[in-house]
Amino acid sequence: xxxxxxxxxxxxxxxxxxxxxxxxxxxxxxxxxxxxxxxxxxxxxxxxxxxxxxxxxxxxxxxxxxxxxxxxxxxxxxxxxxxxxxxxxxxxxxxxxxxxxxxxxxxxxxxxxxxxxxxxxxxxxxxxxxxxxxxxxxxxx
Amino acid sequence: xxxxxxxxxxxxxxxxxxxxxxxxxxxxxxxxxxxxxxxxxxxxxxxxxxxxxxxxxxxxxxxxxxxxxxxxxxxxxxxxxxxxxxxxxxxxxxxxxxxxxxxxxxxxxxxxxxxxxxxxxxxxxxxxxxxxxxxxxxxxxxxxxxxxxxxxxxxxxxxxxxxxxxxxxxxxxxxxxxxxxxxxxxxxxxxxxxxxxxxxxxxxxxxxxxx
Numbered sequence: 001x002x003x004x005x006x007x008x009x010x011x012x013x014x015x016x017x018x019x020x021x022x023x024x025x026x027x028x029x030x031x032x033x034x035x036x037x038x039x040x041x042x043x044x045x046x047x048x049x050x051x052x053x054x055x056x057x058x059x060x061x062x063x064x065x066x067x068x069x070x071x072x073x074x075x076x077x078x079x080x081x082x083x084x085x086x087x088x089x090x091x092x093x094x095x096x097x098x099x100x101x102x103x104x105x106x107x108x109x110x111x112x113x114x115x116x117x118x119x120x121x122x123x124x125x126x127x128x129x130x131x132x133x134x135x136x137x138x139x140x141x
Numbered sequence: 142x143x144x145x146x147x148x149x150x151x152x153x154x155x156x157x158x159x160x161x162x163x164x165x166x167x168x169x170x171x172x173x174x175x176x177x178x179x180x181x182x183x184x185x186x187x188x189x190x191x192x193x194x195x196x197x198x199x200x201x202x203x204x205x206x207x208x209x210x211x212x213x214x215x216x217x218x219x220x221x222x223x224x225x226x227x228x229x230x231x232x233x234x235x236x237x238x239x240x241x242x243x244x245x246x247x248x249x250x251x252x253x254x255x256x257x258x259x260x261x262x263x264x265x266x267x268x269x270x271x272x273x274x275x276x277x278x279x280x281x282x283x284x285x286x287x288x289x290x291x292x293x294x295x296x297x298x299x300x301x302x303x304x305x306x307x308x309x310x311x312x313x314x315x316x317x318x319x320x321x322x323x324x325x326x327x328x329x330x331x332x333x334x335x336x337x338x339x340x341x342x343x344x345x346x347x348x349x350x351x352x
Contacts, residue, residue, distance in 0.1 A: 094183065
């Protein structure tokens with residue numbers, strides 16, 4: 001793993017995109033405006049995030065079964081990251097639960113749609129839990 | 142990254158516990174599921190974006206849930222607040238009487254020029270009303286604040302409350318800017334007409350969860 005194969009010419013032929021376990025964070029912005037799946041409120045406008053985290057994280061399920069004493073979660077892969085909280089149009093930040101804070105729709109509170117990294121304070125929002133704003137809606141606030 | 146908004150206002154919601162949080166998240170409740178995760182841990186603050194007179198305004202709105210006893214809320218909490226929405230429940234006399242205590246708390250701990258507004262929230266049915274609209278208005282007059290009754294269920298006046306407060310803060314800031322900047326080309330009056338064009342409720346689900 002530590003061999004410096006990157007310096008070899010042959011290494012550059014590798015399709016790096018498929019190496020999902022390494023270098024999971026890349027500089028990349030969201031090319032589309034993301035809206036709440038439930039109420040369609042804009043959570044973040046396009047081109048506001050600064051990185052893409054191509055990893056799985058456990059997120060609490062939006063709907064929890066009643067009568068269960070633990071939080072049900074599921075692995076969700078892929079998050080856009082942004083440091084500035086005011087990059088968001090409409091978002092809610094939860095209080096801390098077991099050291100983690102989550103992001104929810106700022107209108108209807110559906111979510112979590114992402115989380116806050118407790119160490120870096122980067123805000124990660126996942127397109128898996130949001131919809132893309134359709135072209136016909138674009139330009140509306 | 143370039144700044145994508147014109148103003149950023151920090152607003153606080155304060156008031157007794159239970160002035161609205163009892164009727165959380167109707168739209169998610171059904172027989173086998175609920176949104177217990179979010180409603181249990183609670184929401185610390187929200188960022189909402191509105192437009193007023195062509196200016197884009199970010200509102201950062203903080204809820205006091207979990208620390209509703211006014212004695213526990215001191216200077217640190219109020220720091221930087223530009224607007225405060227005082228909320229009582231019209232079906233709860235005590236929450237109304239406590240507004241005076243909350244105002245005293247604000248006067249002790251918050252900036253003296255903070256914009257204030259009183260809201261009588263109706264999370265329950267009209268027949269259980271304990272505080273008349275008139276008394277709410279009188280209280281607002283007494284303290285020199287604006288007043289609105291809101292209803293989460295009917296989605297009534299919630300947006301207006303936030304817009305009103307944001308507009309008041311914006312006007313004050315612009316006046317201050319003009320004073321500081323000296324040359325003023327217009328009359329100094331701010332056009333406050335714009336919010337009627339909002340198609341959609343910005344805050345429709347708020348009064349239950351945050352107020």
